[in-house]
Amino acid sequence: MDLIYWKALILGIVEGLTEFLPISSTGHLIVVGSLLNFNDERGKLFEIVIQSAAILAVMWEYRAKLASVIGGLQRREAAAQRFTLNVFIAFLPLAIIGLAFGKHIKEALFNPITVACTSIIGALFILWAEKRRHIVSVESVDDLSWKDALKVGFAQALALIPGTSRSGATIIGGLFFGLSRRAATEFTFFLAMPTLIAATVYELYKERALLSSDDLGMWSAGFVASFISAFLCVRWLLRYISSHDFTVFAWYRIVFGLVVLGTAYSGVVSWSAA
Numbered sequence: 001m002d003l004i005y006w007k008a009l010i011l012g013i014v015e016g017l018t019e020f021l022p023i024s025s026t027g028h029l030i031v032v033g034s035l036l037n038f039n040d041e042r043g044k045l046f047e048i049v050i051q052s053a054a055i056l057a058v059m060w061e062y063r064a065k066l067a068s069v070i071g072g073l074q075r076r077e078a079a080a081q082r083f084t085l086n087v088f089i090a091f092l093p094l095a096i097i098g099l100a101f102g103k104h105i106k107e108a109l110f111n112p113i114t115v116a117c118t119s120i121i122g123a124l125f126i127l128w129a130e131k132r133r134h135i136v137s138v139e140s141v142d143d144l145s146w147k148d149a150l151k152v153g154f155a156q157a158l159a160l161i162p163g164t165s166r167s168g169a170t171i172i173g174g175l176f177f178g179l180s181r182r183a184a185t186e187f188t189f190f191l192a193m194p195t196l197i198a199a200t201v202y203e204l205y206k207e208r209a210l211l212s213s214d215d216l217g218m219w220s221a222g223f224v225a226s227f228i229s230a231f232l233c234v235r236w237l238l239r240y241i242s243s244h245d246f247t248v249f250a251w252y253r254i255v256f257g258l259v260v261l262g263t264a265y266s267g268v269v270s271w272s273a274a
Contacts, residue, residue, distance in 0.1 A: 012222035016229025019054040022168030027115035048203045049219045050226035055196045057230035090153035116260035118163030123253035129172045137178035141187045
């Protein structure tokens with residue numbers, strides 16, 4: 001197997017395993033892509049492709065809920081309309097801020113050192129969220145008000161900073177705002193659908209000049225790896241949170257950040273050149 005296919009498989013698995021965990025998929029892809037020397041324009045386009053596979057995985061997992069909501073909208077059911085409106089409201093802050101400042105953020109902050117620092121900072125917020133008293137006012141995703149959704153949406157917008165983690169920002173933000181652990185996690189999954197679909201379509205259109213049929217094999221390998229690993233990860237996470245908190249992810253983020261910083265400042269890895 002060509003080296004490029006191994007890179008595709010590795011990055012696909014990394015994307016699938018990290019997209020919905022509070023550890024930052026973008027951050028891990030930046031770091032792993034640097035190590036694999038696959039952070040050029042072709043690599044950036046590939047990341048968009050494997051991200052779409054992760055979206056499809058979570059949509060497949062929640063296909064029954066999605067079908068119920070679509071059917072409810074057709075029947076003009078209040079619950080389905082409220083759920084859809086909440087997802088749309090939560091999506092808006094990141095979309096607006098991303099369109100306004102996304103390009104500048106990418107140019108200034110998309111590098112392994114920034115990822116390492118924000119990974120550690122994010123970990124401290126997770127530890128804080130888990131140490132404080134958690135008063136639940138929203139038990140399930142169907143109980144959210146539009147104000148709850150908007151607050152979670154602003155939390156998600158923090159994920160524009162690489163290494164913050166979109167899932168981490170929305171889940172931990174949800175805990176701070178009174179969502180139960182399961183409600184915060186599931187709403188993160190549902191919010192990921194329009195967020196990542198919009199980002200994927202926008203990036204594919206913007207980078208359409210890089211699309212090439214020669215890369216179909218590489219894309220297919222990464223797509224399948226990302227779909228399978230994301231699907232398994234989502235199922236595992238839902239089981240995990242039924243009896244555990246998110247502290248372990250905070251300590252992982254700290255170790256991850258320290259390893260990147262340690263290798264950078266010791267000269268083991270020249271991240272700026274990777």
